[in-house]
Amino acid sequence: MSKIPKETVAIRQTILSWLKRCLDENAITWLTTTADDLMRDPEDWQLFTSFSLTPRHTGKGLPGLTANEIREANRLRKGWDPSAWTADQAGRTFLLLSYAEQGEEEFLDKIEKIFITSDLGEAVALYQALPVYPFPEKFKDRAAEGVRSNITTVFNGIALNNPYPMDYLDEGAWNQVVLKALFVGSPLYKILGVDTRANATLAKILVEYAHERWSAGRSVSPELWRPVGPFIKDEYIADLRRVLDDPDPIQKQAAVLALSASKVSDKEKLLRPYQSTRDEMVQKNITWDVIGRNHEFESH
Amino acid sequence: MKELMFIDPHVHMISRTTDDYMAMRNAGIVAIIEPAFWIGQPRTNAGTMLDYFSWIVGWERFRASQFGIRHYCTIGLNAKEANNEKLADEVMELIPRYAGKEGVVAIGEIGYDDMTKLEDRYFRKQVEFAKKFDMLVLVHTPHRNKKEGTIRSMDVCEDLGIDPSRVIIDHNNEETVKYVHNRGYWTAFTIYPGTKMGNERMVEIVKEYGTERIFIDSAADWGHSDPLGVPKTARLMLDRGISKEDVIKVTYQNALDAYGQSGQFNEEDWLNRPKIDQSQTFSGNTILRGGHRPFTDEELDNAKDEDDLIIK
Numbered sequence: 300m301s302k303i304p305k306e307t308v309a310i311r312q313t314i315l316s317w318l319k320r321c322l323d324e325n326a327i328t329w330l331t332t333t334a335d336d337l338m339r340d341p342e343d344w345q346l347f348t349s350f351s352l353t354p355r356h357t358g359k360g361l362p363g364l365t366a367n368e369i370r371e372a373n374r375l376r377k378g379w380d381p382s383a384w385t386a387d388q389a390g391r392t393f394l395l396l397s398y399a400e401q402g403e404e405e406f407l408d409k410i411e412k413i414f415i416t417s418d419l420g421e422a423v424a425l426y427q428a429l430p431v432y433p434f435p436e437k438f439k440d441r442a443a444e445g446v447r448s449n450i451t452t453v454f455n456g457i458a459l460n461n462p463y464p465m466d467y468l469d470e471g472a473w474n475q476v477v478l479k480a481l482f483v484g485s486p487l488y489k490i491l492g493v494d495t496r497a498n499a500t501l502a503k504i505l506v507e508y509a510h511e512r513w514s515a516g517r518s519v520s521p522e523l524w525r526p527v528g529p530f531i532k533d534e535y536i537a538d539l540r541r542v543l544d545d546p547d548p549i550q551k552q553a554a555v556l557a558l559s560a561s562k563v564s565d566k567e568k569l570l571r572p573y574q575s576t577r578d579e580m581v582q583k584n585i586t587w588d589v590i591g592r593n594h595e596f597e598s599h
Numbered sequence: 600m601k602e603l604m605f606i607d608p609h610v611h612m613i614s615r616t617t618d619d620y621m622a623m624r625n626a627g628i629v630a631i632i633e634p635a636f637w638i639g640q641p642r643t644n645a646g647t648m649l650d651y652f653s654w655i656v657g658w659e660r661f662r663a664s665q666f667g668i669r670h671y672c673t674i675g676l677n678a679k680e681a682n683n684e685k686l687a688d689e690v691m692e693l694i695p696r697y698a699g700k701e702g703v704v705a706i707g708e709i710g711y712d713d714m715t716k717l718e719d720r721y722f723r724k725q726v727e728f729a730k731k732f733d734m735l736v737l738v739h740t741p742h743r744n745k746k747e748g749t750i751r752s753m754d755v756c757e758d759l760g761i762d763p764s765r766v767i768i769d770h771n772n773e774e775t776v777k778y779v780h781n782r783g784y785w786t787a788f789t790i791y792p793g794t795k796m797g798n799e800r801m802v803e804i805v806k807e808y809g810t811e812r813i814f815i816d817s818a819a820d821w822g823h824s825d826p827l828g829v830p831k832t833a834r835l836m837l838d839r840g841i842s843k844e845d846v847i848k849v850t851y852q853n854a855l856d857a858y859g860q861s862g863q864f865n866e867e868d869w870l871n872r873p874k875i876d877q878s879q880t881f882s883g884n885t886i887l888r889g890g891h892r893p894f895t896d897e898e899l900d901n902a903k904d905e906d907d908l909i910i911k
Contacts, residue, residue: 344695351699416649418656418700450661
């Protein structure tokens, strides 16, 4: 009788099926015999060591998931996008989900120990896989800790293309995800739920962050205005005017989208002088995601 | 000098600043190894060692990557702290949790400080561990009573059946080199002002002993030391008539061959490293704080004048 939800078992089998397609027989034998050991009665060191040694067996290639496989992943866990997972990350997740058969208490205890001693690659794999762990509500504090990481790759592992923060973080922790992404230069359009979890508190924090940057003579990402849009208050109008008049077209576009999404009563009047920008945006289908991608490209 | 690449196979970057990283990069250092060691102030519990191990496999590696330098480490309980028995026993439990991690190239630096019974016990245990898991060993030879400590370290390694080709004996000097080199060990020298080797003496050693199995490091740490010990010595060796081929062996190739045996230290790692840029895997820049735009390779290579008064 399995001690974990049947979805977890299905996810585990799916991950193995990808790996079987891209790894040689030796690597698969190592993974499956190790997983069998971890499901039985393993010593702690077997878990710790096999988790660390995984890349030596699997390499770090991309399994190259097909569109169908990505759809299947998304069906098993809504929002889960493993398209950029490397073989070692998939292998590590497969082993952890095998060890999960030990039950909730053991799983939570050991995975926390692995988090604490993780190296760079391990930390990314661990945070990236948060959405597919069983007992996901037990990882809220760990997720918030990951958001505090000063290592950008680790932060991105949890913040970007990951449904866990959207589904489980409370408002305070969520707002830190968005603010910190701007702070370290990570793109907001890759944060799942950036629109649905926008809120008035976050909008206020972001506007103040913009003020701070401007006072220091620094620029602000056009994406900052995305979660602000629906919560624009009269007192933010002067800031939006400033962005509308920014000579950089991407800034102007961001201000147009933000104001268009706002509930400000005279927004049409505000936007009227920028009709040519608006027309062009409609014509070229400039959405927030396009702005995010263009900005990400321009920054490099 | 820019055309030469260097490895500093022994340097404690947790004690160094970003200015050091910048200078090391500009001097041609492409890869560094950070041996686990004491950190000046004695540790009083195993928790601080756990955090330290995590630091050298995590944050410090990330910091180095921001300057285009590949960072590796060794894991071990140092001799000085082996004298705290409770701490030592707890740290021994931690070592297996780190030894198999990526970029861990050896068990080290281990060996003797005062040559006490406890030092001996934990040195042997760690050599046994390395043998069992087919890992290399980095031996720290003591500051005091050096010759005896060095010879005893080699005796222990041989007693426990580990091959000299799998052991790096570090901090050698004129008095120890013949014993270590003759017995087939990797023979490393530390260019460290005032205490270990000076680089003029190093030139003479290379002239006398050649370049087989000999390499140098800086062991730069929290003391008065020089993270450019390797590139500076390379320049001095060239100036004093040692061939470029030999300089490459002592400042790059031999360290690569020694630690390359671990399978965790590969030239491709730095020859094909990602460009320093946010679009790459090691992205973003929290070293510079405040959402500062990250450095690119080009900017690091054309760093501005140190005398510029403007800080943006």
